[in-house]
Amino acid sequence: VSEHFDRKDFQTVATRASARMPPEKFFSDRQLVLDWISDNDIHLDYRANTAVVGEHHMKDLELTAIVExxxxxxxxxxxxxxxxxxxxxxxxxxxxRPYDIHYSYQLLGMQVARWLTENKVIQPLIGEVDIEVKLTGKGNSIREVVSHADGYAVMVIHRARIPRKARILLPTSVLMSVLRTINPFAKASPVYNIECGLIGFRIDDGKAFSDHxxxxxxxxxxxxxxxxxxxxxxxxxxxxRPKAREGLGISTVSLAGIxxxxxxxxxxxxxxxxxxRILKTGVTLGAAWLSSGLTVLAKGLFDRLGDKGDVCKNAAHRFDTLLDGTAFTLKPTVN
Incomplete structure (x- = not known):
């Protein structure tokens, strides 16, 4: 049992310095050195009132580790x-070798206001974010493991106000870069008023795939x-594909087909x-920026945004289908 745990206390000066540098790659190719697992039998129950791992601040940490x-x-x-x-x-x-790894991560009810306040971004913020990841893979580094991994990753955003410049987690950072570019009101408002969001990927042999x-x-x-x-x-x-919400003073035509x-x-x-421009009549996606596979997906975006009902709920149904009926815990809040 510990009062406080901070991973940097166990890192070398060089490792700490490299951690502050922007990574060229998201997944580390550093070789995993795990010979000690084969050489020891261990049963560890650990508790810490507070714990810091990188930028992540945790409370009431509990873990059980068994090496056998x-x-x-x-x-x-x-x-x-x-x-x-x-x-x-x-x-x-x-x-x-390579190591066989099964990994599961779940984060339910992350409060946007608390996250950003602890990371020195203070705004009148609301909302929650849920994340779920399950991966199975083999490799001698994190990069090798994900390169041929199977599983899925999903994030759900529930009614949230998030600053335009905020970088919360990887999927949200990607989503914010999208919204920052295509939202016609992005420059006028310091925050995004998000009613709902879902980011769902099925992962097969190291390829994360989204079918709308x-x-x-x-x-x-x-x-x-x-x-x-x-x-x-x-x-x-x-x-x-963006679609302007009706009754907000922006021409829907201005975003049609873009x-x-x-x-x-x-x-x-x-x-x-x-x-x-890509028009609904005579759709042509000959632009070099689309691969043939992406072209097929892009064509479907026309009809998908015209789905009846909530776009997030419909995306959740499609994600469940994409996983071949495999149940995932997270569901978007639909109003």
Whole structure:
């Protein structure tokens, strides 16, 4: 039992310095050195009133770690993080190379106001964010593991006010870069008034795929997107379509048929407007910025934004279908 735990207390000066530098890659290619798992049998129950891991501040940390017969099992690490309940499980088989890893992460009810206040961004903010990730893969580094991983990742945003410049977590950072570019009111308002949002990816052999399961409904605009992220190269290829909300003083026609492409990498996402308008009649997606696979997805964005009902709820239904009926815990709040 500890009163306080801070990971940097166990890091070298060089490691601390490198952690402050912007990463060129999101996933580390540093080799995992886990020989100690095969050499020891350990049963550890650990508690800490407060814990700091990087930028993450946690309270009431509890974990049970068991090392036996060359296997490491972290059985439901639990903690309070910005008002949210965090649960993590990890199973790692160190008897073979590459390592066989099963990972699960869940964060329910992260309060936007508490997160941003603790990171020195003070605004009158509201809302919650939920995250769920499950991955299975093999590798001798994090990069190798995700490069051929299977599983899924989903984030749900519940009625939130988030500053335009805020960078909360990776998926939200990507989403904010999209909204910052395509929201016609982005420059006029310091915050986004998000009614609901869902970012859902199925992951097969290191490819994160969205079949119209990226959705966001803000006060001024609805956004729907589809595409892929190659976890091995970290390259992003996502087609995005905005649709102005009616009765807000903006011409719906001004956004009709306009697409954006989210490209770049996970560490450096870039949003670019399409080089030509894409019209509902005689749809042509010959622009070089779309691959053939992304073209098919982009065409579907026309009809998907015309779905009856809530765009977030519809995206959640499509995500459940994308997972072949595999149940995931998180559901968007629909009003």
């Amino acid at each position: 017969d060359g296997k490491l099992v972290l059985d439901e690490i639990r903690a309070d993080m910005q008002g949210a309940q965090m649960k993590v499980t990890l199973e790692l088989d160190a008897r073979q 399961t990226l959705a966001l409904k803000a006060k001024e605009v609805t956004v729907l997107a589809a595409g892929t992220i190659d976890l091995a190269t970290e390259e992003i290829a996502i087609a995005i 697409y954006y492409r989210l490209g770049g990498t996970l560490a450096k996402p870039v949003v670019k407007a399409a080089s030509e």
